[in-house]
Amino acid sequence: MDVSPPTLSLLVLASFLAGTVDAIGGGGGLVTLPALLAAGLPPELALGTNKGQSVFGSGAALLRYARAGLVDGRVARVTFPAGFLGSLGGVGLVLLVPPAALRPAVLGLLVVVAVVLALRPAAPAPRPSGAHRPLFVAAAIALVIGTYDGFFGPGTGTFLIFAFVLVFGAGMREASADAKVVNFASNLAAVALFASRGLVAWQVALPMAAGQFAGGLAGAHLAVRGGDRLVRWVVLGVVVALVAKLGTDLARG
DSSP, X not given: OOOOHHXXXXXHHHHHHHHHHHHHXXXXXXXXXXXXXXXXXXXXXXXXXXXXXXXXXXXXXXXXXXXXXXXXXXXHHHXXXXXXXXXXXXXXHTTTSOGGGGHHHHHHHHHHHHHHHHHSOSSOOOXXXXXXXXXXXXXXXXXXXXXXXXXXXXXXXXXXXXXXXXXXXXXXXXXXXXXXXXXXXXXXXXXXXXXXXXXXXXXXHHHHHHHHHHHHXXXXXXXXXXXXXXXHHHHHHHHHHHHHHHHHHHHHO
């Protein structure tokens, strides 16, 4: 599907903004998916194209976090494949259960996340140096949330950050870095499936990918420099936006 040059320019700008926000606290799809739908792409093609461009943003953010030494390589070796397999399974579940059935549950979970983040101290106690996180727990988190990403999606990065903070006591920056490992894996799996069915408009996705890549680097850089406080407030802002969107969707039926 072709879009006009002015529209494509706006989509690239939207992808840059989405990549920046997503690299810090998740929620980039709140920007790009409505933009793709507004550009006239049919829903299935918009979903596939969104994954086709967002994988570049999550990859760029992961690269920046890794360069800053914030990615736990030991944990990533299990969370990456778990997130990839979970996403594949989630896409398969779409055929069995309507994703809309998840909206009320997701809305409730996001409200809980918002309350906990708002009440949690801005600077949590750091994880002890050399502390080992149980790999099976990390893999389970990646598998479950990766499945959710393939099945439904909204808030995936935010849920991952929250899970790593709550379960492992990670700092917000470290949790955001660990989340990007799973997010990149789940995006990669979804892209492979959508592309195999011809549901990625690459003439739109590739220009947007350039914006996503730049935004992912910029957002991760801001998170690395800005510390836990910046990540915490961006995550909280994304949660509020997600609650508003899902609440509006439910109200409209």
